[in-house]
Amino acid sequence: MMKKSICLYFQVHQPTRLRLYRFFDIGKDSHYYDDFANRTIMRRVAQKCYLPMNALLLDLVKRYKGAFKVAFSISGSAIEQMERYVPDVLESFRKLAATGSVEFLSETYYHSLSSLASPEEFKSQVLKHKEAIKKFFGVTPTAFRNTELIYSDEIGKMVRDMGFNVMLTEGAKHILGWKSPDYMYSDPIQPDLRLLLRDYSLSDDIAFRFSNKSWSDWPLTGEKYLSWLKAAATKGDIVNLFMDYETFGEHQSAKTGIFDFMRYLPEIVLKDGTLEFVTPSQASKKLKPIAPIEVPETISWADEERDVTAWLGNELQQDAFHKLYALSDKVEKVDDSFISSDFGHLQESDHFYYMCTKFFSDGEVHKYFNPYDTPYEAYINYMNVLSDFIIRVNDAYSELGAKFADKSGGAAKSPKKAGKSDSKGLTRPAKITASKVVIAKEPASKPAGKGASASVKKAKAVAPKAVKTKK
């Protein structure tokens, strides 16, 4: 009989925390980040978790000659900070990648919620991340995990369209009903897309409960945990243990024995012989989907609700989110590396998480990760930063229009690159020069004739060149 599978995946992410940004800074200072906090935290987590745990995993992979496998997903934001502050961590991940027993997953570069806002932005971030993983770790990801395991049928379609055939998400009770998370499922609309669902109970036994002395099963021993894994696996095919990598050494400190537990676990699992370790991509080849599973409403791995209300649950979060993504078109057209980078960092899901007002149910967890005293402070600070960013984007955008008008010889040719969202992209004509206003009106009035659309298309082709030559 085929051995049952255990799939371990660890999420590695650090947000790019924003500095205290006052109203007085708007329009004057466009450095948004708290470099000190980001450096301090990255270095601390590297010492407590990334370095010792990577060394431990490398040791295990080597000792069991490939029988022990894990998967990582590392956000681009975390990679940037590692490169800047703790390059030896990157090196240790590279060593893990070189063993061939460690899979690196695909995600959005900025650990963003772009899958909920803009398909274009989502795709471009996934591509950016793919390139970064290739560059830093020498591997090309083939399995996808979205920020915070956010998933819906719609997102599944976008992921499939990008060529992935396996995706990780949450085994949320409200979508599974009586079904077990311990099987491979498929997307009902995209049957080619296989879904691995997190077994949140067994995952949280390690991630949340491991050191909790009031937990009736404390202390968690390897033998006890193995018996639970086997119980789950006999009923199913695969147990998916997905958790934050910072669980090891940071959330659960070394003195809780978490490292010893992880060192011991593969030994008894492999000795027992009924279970084997797989990575997500291997699982998708090994197993057959047992059933399609429909997810019309978006799910995630957060909080009791397993939805996206931790990031977009209140009016503050929604407002900030909409204000940010309203800039997508302009940012794309401006095509400036600094603006694009800031736009990406402002999309990190953490900024919206800090504005969460659900303090009553999961306040403890939220508080732990939150640099702000109140969600209101988080919102004000974010909006101050965003206000400055909006000014920069608008200035760059009108400059682009002016330059283009010069190059193309005036108002006759439209500088618009993408006709589809013209009206959206020009909500503030007051900022745009006189010649530009005339142009702006052109697509909006939509002559609908063949000639008109041709001129738009032509402009579309010319525009990028015009932008690039000025650099």
Place this chain on the structure above:
Amino acid sequence: MKVLMFGWEFPPHISGGLGTACYGIVKGLAYNGVKTLFVMPSATGDEDQSETQIINASDVAVNTESSSVDEFLDKVRFIRIGSDLVPYVAPNEFPSVINEERKRQVTDFRITYGHKYKFSGKYNSNLLEEVARYAIVGGTIAVRLNDQFDIIHAHDWLTYMAGIAAKRLTGKPLVVHVHATSFDRGSVDQIDSRVYDIEKKGMEAADRVVAVSDLTRNIIINKYGINPDKVVTIHNAVDFSGRENLNIDRGVKDKVVTFLGRITFQKGPEYFIEAAAKVLKRVPNVRFVMAGSGDMMNRCIRHVARLGISDRFHFTGFLRGQEVQKMFSLSDVYIMPSVSEPFGISPLEAMRSSVPSIISKQSGASEVLKYAFKVDFWDVDAMADEIYALLKYPALSEFASHQGYDEVNTLKWNNATAQLKQVYESLLR
């Protein structure tokens, strides 16, 4: 003429307008030849004493002779027994506690005899306790300095008890100065009856009650039942000495409309937000700033988010020192939509920075300012109209800016305190 003045705070350590006003009054009185001994609960030593002598109540030992404790208590016992300051006693248990309390006070005094009491001078939870202690220390100071003053002057309810004690012990006339009443601090159902009682007692015991505006004078007469004959209005002034208008390089090109003050119900912050939303529908290149903090802040933030104007409506949090000046110098329009404002000094400061101001008709300042724009606090349409006009018609905003600047420069404490001196003189005649 010399005045024993009881205050609660004095620059540079102030948490509200009271300390600033006291400073202006003391300086103005000095100009008019009136000397002041200024008593405050907790002085730090860096107060400007050029115009007055600061007496730190925390440095004064209660030096009543042991033998005369009973005598002293006979005169000041109302401080604790007659007011609601006995902690945790419900009104119905009150009479039975009196005798016990008297015994306790005698012991208390023996214990604190010769000891100093360290006041925090802040507005914290022990406030009522501090107010009572301040009264005891205030009485002691009055007795000790009996030959050095002619008049007692107490600012706001925190010091009324000290003023009453001083009057009882020395027999000298008492003036209480009402900068704000309980009705300006909370809506009617939120009024702290203990504070109201102290206010009422102070006003009743006083020989004259000074109100900072006619608005406040009417409240004193109607809500506290004080005889109109002894209530006089002396409008606040503002002291701009040593102040240079800052020239700040602006970060944002847009026009800025500013609200600056505590974000509480009385200040009408939500009317400002509503007006801002209306203006933003018409004028794209304007920003609104709500500077300050307060118990309505979070509600206001949600309100702004719901209206979807957060990219044009900013919060700064509490502003300190120079930042206030900086904020004014970045502003094109200042707005004070207060629901109830005894006076309201901030529009004067704005106008001094050449910023045209819109103020609510429900503010004391509207009684003296001719060149401020006045609207009812609830009339957000009118408010939006005024903002729009000031943003769009340069002739209007320049006029308001110049005239307003000249106007506030005439509102001097020297003039206001001349009136105050007349009040003193009428009591000494």
